[in-house]
Amino acid sequence: MADFDITSGERDGMGPHGTKVGLLRVLGPAHVWALGVGIVLVGEYMGWNFAVGKGGAYAALIACWFAGILYTCVAMIDSEVTSTVAAAGGQYTQAKHIVGPLMAFNVGLYLVFAYTMLEAANAITAGYLISVVATMTGYTGELDQRPFIILVIMFLAWLNYRGVLATLTFNLVITAIAFAAIIMLFLSTSGILGGGIMQHAALFEGHELPYGWIGVLASMHFGLWYYLGIEGTTQAAEEVRSPARALPFGTLAGIMTLLIAATLTWYICSGVLPWEFLGDGVNGSVAPLFDTARLSGSNALIWFLGFGTLFATLASANGCINDASRAWFAMGRDKYLPAWFGAVHPKYRTPYRAIIFLVPIALIFALGAPLDQVITFSILSGLLEYTFMPLNIILFRKKWPMGSIKRGYEHPFHPLPAIVLLTLCGITFFAVFLGYGTQLVAMIGFYIVVSLWFHFRRYRYVDRGAQFTMPWPKPQGY
Template sequence: MTAAVETGLTATIHGDRVSLLRVLGPAHVWALGVGIVLVGEFTGWNFAADKGGALAALIVCWIVGLLYTSVAMIDSEVTSTVAAAGGQYAQAKHIVGPLMAFNVALFLVFAYTMLEVSDAILLGDTIVAKAGVEGLTHNSFIAATIVVLAWLNYRGVLMTLNVNFVITAIAYVSIVILFFSVSPWTQGAVLKLNELVTPGNALPYGWIGVIAAFQFGIWYYLGIEGTTQAAEEVRSPARSLPYGTMAGMITLLIAAAMTWYVCASLMPWEYLGITYYPLWDAGKLTGSPLLENLLFIATLLAALASANGCINDAARAWFSLGRDRYLPSWFSAVHPKYRTPYRSILFLLPIALAFAFIADLNQAITFSILSGVLQYTFMSINIMMFRKKWPLGSIRRGYTHPFHPLPAIVLFCLCMVTFFAIFLGFGSQLIAMTVFYFLISLWFHFYRYKFVRRGDQFSMPWPKPQGY
C-alpha cells in the first residue's frame, strides 16, 4: 500500500479530521443563489435590449426564465441526491465520468471567477461614476471588493452567507420600492411604455435580434445553479437545496419582470442597451433623489453579494478538484479553525484581481456566459443519464422533478439557441474557449488522471448503475 493510503488510515484512527461545517439553512441557500444572480438586474440584462430592442429583452426574459426553471428543477433533483461540495462537479463524477467532472469544475470556476471580476469592475465603475472626481480610478475599489470578500470567505461560511442574505435582501427590496413608487398601475404619469416601445422600434432587428438577445438574456439568471456548491455545508441538503433554489428562481422571475417593466418604461431602448446602470438610471429618471441614492447603494450591494457568492462557489469547486487529486491535493486543505477551503480561496484571489485589472466588463461577462452555457448543455444530458442509470425507486432522491424528460429537452434546445446567439456576437471567442477546454481535457485524460484513485471517486452509497 502506498504512503498516501496509509496516512489516510492513520488520520482516521486518530480521529483527526477536518471537514467543512454543516451550518447552513434554506435561507442561506436562497442568499447564495439570488445573491449571485441579482446583480444581473442592475447591469447586464439590458445589453439584451442593445442586441434586439426592448421587446426582445422581455421575450428572452421569459424564454430564458424557462431555461433556468429547467436548470433549477434538474439541479434540485440531482443535487438533493448527490450532496457534495463542488455541486455539478460531483454530479458529473458520479453520473458521466471523471473527464466530464474535470471539465464541469473548470466551467464552474471560470463562470464564477469571471462573474466575480465583472461584479468588482461594476462596483468600481459605479463608485467612480457617482464620485465624478477627476483622477479617481476604479482600481482601489476593485481591490478592496475582492480582498475584503475573500477575507470574509476565509473566515467562515456562516458569516459569509449571513452577510449575503442581508445585502441581497436590501438590494431586492430596493427594486420592489422602485417598482411601487413609479405607480406601475398607471401609464403616462411617470412610466411611458407605449411612447418608448412603439411598433416601429420594439424589434429593431426583427427576430434575429431576439435570438441574438439570448446571450445577455442569460444574465437575468446566471449563477442560480450555484446553490448546489453549498451542498456539503447545508444542514439538510435533501430539503434545503431544492427549497432554496426554487424559492430563489421565483424571486428572480419576479425581479426580472419588474426590472424590465420599469426600465423599458423610462428609457429609450438605444440608451437602455448601452448603460451600465439601468436601475440606477431609472432611479435618476424618476426625479427623486431618494430613489436615485437608494438604487445607487443597491447596485453596490448587489455587486458585493454576487462577488461574495462567486468566491464561495469557485473556491468549493476548486477545492473538490484537489480533494479527488484532479489537481494537486494541496488545494483540498480545510482551515482547522474556520473550516473553509482556505488555500483555494487564496489561490483564486490573485487570478480574479489580475483579470479585474486587465479585462473590461463586457468581456468578463461574455467569458462567464460561455462557461455557463457549456455547463447547462452538460446538465441536460446529465439528467437523462442519471434517470437511466438509477431509475426512480432505485435510490432515495430528496426531490424528483416533474415532466421528465421535457425539462431536459427544453434546456438542451435553448442551449443550442444560445450557442447560436453567442455565435452572432462572439463566435471566435466561443471557438477559442472550446479549443482551450479540448486541450486541457487531453492533458487531463492522458496525463493528469494517472494520479487519481479510481474507485474512491465514487463516494455515494448507491447501488451499481444500470448497464455497467
C-alpha cells in the same frame, strides 16, 4: 455508528470515511437562496439591457422569459440531482458520479472559470460605481479605481476565509436590500405609490421589433444575464444542515424570485428609458435601474437604488468566491488537481487554500482584462455547463431509476425539462456564435487542450476508487 448526529456541534463534518476536519454544516434554505439570488441579481441591475440593444424592448422581454424557462429547467434538474449528490463541487461532483471523470474535470473548470471571471467583472463594476459616487459627491479629479477593485476582492476573500455562515448571512442581508430596492422602484414608478411615470405605449411605438426576429434571437445571449448563476446554489450542498430540504427549497425559491425581479426590471426600465439609450450599456444606460431612479426625481429612490446596485455587485462577487473555491477544493480533494487544494481550515472550516489560490487569479483578470471579454468568458463557461445538465439528468434517471436511491426532490415531467434545456442551449449557442464566434471557438479549443492534458497526464494521479464515496447501489446495467 448509528447513534451520533453528523449535524451536531460535536460531530458535524466528521464521519466514517476518516474525515478529521470537514466543511461546517451550518446553512439553511435562506442561505441557499442568498447564494443563488446574490450571484445573479447584479444581472438585473446591469448587463441585461444589452438584449434591448440587440433586438429592442420586446425582444428583451421574449429573451427574459425564454431564458426564464431555460433556468427553471436548470433549477429543477439541479434540485433533484444535487439534493441526492449533496457534496461540495456541485455540478462537478454530479458529473463525476453520473457521467465520468473527463466530463467532471471539464465541468469543474467551467465552474471555476465562470465564477472567477464573474467575480473579476463584479470587482471592476464596483470600482466603477465608487468612481460614480465620487463624481456625484463633487470630486473633480480622476479617481483611481484600482484600490477599490482590490479591496472588494480582498475583503470578500477574507470574509469567505473566515467562515461560510457569516459569508452567506452577509449575502442574505445585502441581497434582500437589493431585491427590496427593485420592488420599491416598481411601486414608486408604476403609479401604485404616488404618480406613475411609465410611458410604454409612447416609447414602443414604431420600435416594436427594430431588427425583426433575428434581433430576438441575438438578444437571447444577454437574456441569460437575468438568471446567470442561480445554479451556484449547488455549491452549498456540503455545508447545509439538511441538503434534501434546503437545496431544493432555496434553489426553487431563488428562481421564482429572479423571474419576478427580471420581469419587474424589464417593465420598469423599458417604460421609462428610450430603447436606444437603454440598449447601449456602454455609452447609454450602464445601470438601467439606477438611471430609472434618477428620472423618478426622488432622492430617496436614487440612494436606495444606488446602494442596491453596489450591494448586488458585492453579493455576486461574494457568492462567486464561495462557489469557485468549493469547486476548486472538490477537484483537489479528488486529486483531479493537486491534493494540496483539498485542505479545510481546522478553525474556520472553509476550503482556505482554494480561496487564497483564486485571489491572485481574480486580481489579474480584474486589473488586466477588458470587462466585456471577462464577461463573455464567464457566460460561455456557464453555457457549456448548462449543456451538460440535460445529459446529466437523463443519465442519472437511467442509471438510478426512481426508487433505487433516496432523492430530496423529484422534478416533474422528465424528460421534458431536459429536452427544453438542451434545445434552448442550442439556440443560445447560435446566438452567441452570431456575436462572439471567435471567443466561442477559442474557448472550446482551450477546453479540448486541457481535456487532453487531464486524460494523458493528470488522471494517473487520481485515486480512482476513493473518488466515489456515495453509498449508492451499482448503476443499472453495470
